Structures are given as C-alpha cells and as structure tokens.
Amino acid sequence: MNYYNEIKNELVNNEITKRVKDYSKNVGKLLSEAGKHYGESIIKKYSKKLTSELGKGYTTTNLKLMRQFFAFSKSHTVCDLLTWSHYRTLLTLRDDNKVNFYTKIIIEQNLSVRQLREKIKNKEYERLDNTTKVKLITKEETTLVDLIKNPIVIKNNNNREIISEKALQQLILENLPAFLKELGNGFTFVENEYKIKIGNTYNYIDLLLYNYEYNCFVVVELKVTELKKEHIGQIEIYMNYIDKNLRKITQDKTIGIIICKKNNKFIMEYCSDSRILSKEYILVG
Numbered sequence: 001m002n003y004y005n006e007i008k009n010e011l012v013n014n015e016i017t018k019r020v021k022d023y024s025k026n027v028g029k030l031l032s033e034a035g036k037h038y039g040e041s042i043i044k045k046y047s048k049k050l051t052s053e054l055g056k057g058y059t060t061t062n063l064k065l066m067r068q069f070f071a072f073s074k075s076h077t078v079c080d081l082l083t084w085s086h087y088r089t090l091l092t093l094r095d096d097n098k099v100n101f102y103t104k105i106i107i108e109q110n111l112s113v114r115q116l117r118e119k120i121k122n123k124e125y126e127r128l129d130n131t132t133k134v135k136l137i138t139k140e141e142t143t144l145v146d147l148i149k150n151p152i153v154i155k156n157n158n159n160r161e162i163i164s165e166k167a168l169q170q171l172i173l174e175n176l177p178a179f180l181k182e183l184g185n186g187f188t189f190v191e192n193e194y195k196i197k198i199g200n201t202y203n204y205i206d207l208l209l210y211n212y213e214y215n216c217f218v219v220v221e222l223k224v225t226e227l228k229k230e231h232i233g234q235i236e237i238y239m240n241y242i243d244k245n246l247r248k249i250t251q252d253k254t255i256g257i258i259i260c261k262k263n264n265k266f267i268m269e270y271c272s273d274s275r276i277l278s279k280e281y282i283l284v285g
Contacts, residue, residue: 003034004046011054025078028070031063043067065091082106085113089120097137101125108185122153122284144214144255145277147184152259154179156283165222168259169193169206171283172222183257186213196241205238216252217242223260227278231258232271239275 007030034042043063050058068091076099082090086106093099102125106116127149128136135142154168155175162168169192172179180187187209194208207220219238223231235256242254256276263280271278 001033003030003037003042004049006030007034007046008050008053011050011058025070025073028066028068028073031067032070035067076100076103079103079107083113086116089113089116093120097133098125101136109181124149127151144184144186144211144216144218148257148277148279149182150263151280151282152179152182153284154182154281156285159285162224162283165206165224168222168224168281172207180209183209183218186211187218188212190217196238196245198237198241203238205242208242211255214252214255215250217247217254219254219256221256221258223258225260226262227258227260227264227267229267231260232267232273232276235276236273 007027010027010030031043031046034046044060047058047060047063050063065088069087072087072091075096078087082103090099090102093102102116102120105111105119105124109115111119125133128147129150132142132146134140135146154171155178156162156171157175160167160171162171173192176189180189188211190208190210192207194205196203196205205219206222209218209220210216211218219235219242221231221235221238235258239254239256247254253275256273258276258278259281260278261280263278268278
C-alpha cells in the first residue's frame with residue numbers, strides 16, 4: 001500500500017483541522033500502519049512532503065496528534081459536537097477518567113476550547129472528592145453536593161486583599177457566572193444579603209441561590225476565617241428558615257454551603273446535618 005498517497009487523499013478530500021469526523025481516524029490509522037512498516041522517522045518525512053504539497057497544518061506534531069487520535073478513538077466515543085481543537089486539548093490528558101469528565105462537561109456546558117483549557121488549568125477534576133470520582137467512573141447518579149469543587153476558585157482580578165465577608169462577597173458578585181459554575185450544574189442567583197427576620201432580629205444571608213436541576217434553595221455563607229462550630233449553627237438556622245418560609249411543598253430541602261478560608265474536618269465530623277457542606281476557597285488573579 002502507498003500510505004502517503006492514501007493519507008494525502010484523505011487530507012485533500014476533507015478538512016481535518018476544522019471538524020472531527022471519521023476521516024481523522026482514518027489518517028491516524030494510516031500513519032500508525034506506516035510507522036510500523038517504515039519506522040518512526042516516516043512521520044517527519046510525510047510532514048515535510050505534505051507541507052510542500054498541501055501547505056501549512058501538517059507539522060510532525062500535528063501528524064503525531066492524528067495518530068494519537070486514532071488510538072484514542074478505539075477506547076473513547078468520538079462526538080461530532082467536539083472540534084478537532086477540543087480533541088487536541090483532551091489528548092494532552094493521560095487519565096481516561098479525566099478525559100471522560102471533561103468531554104461530558106464540554107457537551108453539557110457547550111464549552112469553547114478556551115473555556116475547556118481554563119477548566120483543565122484550574123484542575124476542576126482534581127478538586128472533586130474521591131467519592132464523586134468513583135460515581136463518575138461507575139456512571140452512578142450524582143447529587144448536587146457531589147459536583148461542588150474543593151477548594152472553590154474565586155476570581156480576584158485586581159488582587160485585592162480580602163479581610164471581610166463583604167469584600168469576598170463583592171468579588172463573587174463581580175464574577176457571578178464563574179462562581180456559579182464552580183459550584184456545579186443548575187445554580188441560579190436569587191439575592192445577596194437576603195433579609196430574614198428571626199424573632200425581633202433581622203439577619204442577612206450572604207448569598208441565596210436556587211438549583212433548578214435538584215429543585216432546592218441553597219444558602220451560602222462566606223467566612224474569611226477557619227471554620228468554627230458557631231458557623232454550623234448559624235447556617236442551620238438560615239436553612240430551616242428558608243424551608244419554613246420560602247420552600248414550596250414540591251421543592252426539596254434547602255442545602256447549606258459554608259465557604260471558608262480554612263476547613264476544620266473535626267467540626268464537620270460532628271456535624272449531624274448532611275445537607276451542610278464546608279468548602280475552602282482560593283483566590284486567583
């Protein structure tokens with residue numbers, strides 16, 4: 001077989017760099033077979049010849065990526081919703097579980113390549129807990145709390161010093177869509193400083209959210225200190241208030257998230273309410 005002519009025909013008839021289709025696997029397969037017959041140096045030879053005859057886009061690196069994509073396609077389902085640039089990025093990951101996670105959220109969130117790279121850079125997969133990772137691998141149904149990252153990344157583009165809950169809240173409000181995506185799927189914003197009256201005293205919930213996928217309110221309290229036991233009691237009161245005064249009978253019970261500077265696993269160990277979560281935050285520029 002004349003591998004070079006077969007590869008050239010595939011490339012001439014289809015634009016490999018714009019959309020991932022079956023022909024991209026064919027090119028990778030041909031490159032793989034040619035390598036077995038003629039050795040690894042054949043990639044460099046084909047690259048030089050293709051560049052001379054067809055123009056840019058056929059560097060040694062690109063041809064190796066096409067060959068890698070063929071191997072990838074044998075163990076992963078190739079989705080037409082992903083571009084070749086998406087797959088180029090995914091091919092840099094060495095863990096199949098990571099690949100499956102990011103492929104799923106590309107489709108669910110309609111991610112651009114830039115957004116995908118940002119999520120990989122921010123280690124979204126690594127920030128899921130081990131129980132959630134097992135659920136994703138076994139395709140077990142996940143809950144709202146499973147997909148909340150730890151730590152939560154909060155944008156701080158101006159590198160401001162955060163010394164109060166108010167300042168932290170302002171950072172979140174300035175980049176609210178990014179913050180909601182950090183929490184997971186289906187989160188929407190209701191109100192900040194949500195006013196509630198307990199007895200004769202007014203209290204203010206830092207952030208009140210709603211999750212339309214899991215049909216429940218979410219109370220978020222912000223702490224710029226280490227988690228303390230009184231934080232648990234505070235958010236529990238707020239959650240119970242929302243359940244009693246705002247939640248409809250068709251809605252699930254309210255979830256509470258304490259976002260703090262430093263977690264305290266010993267306090268959470270003795271927290272009997274499984275609806276309350278504690279997550280650390282980190283600031284990134």
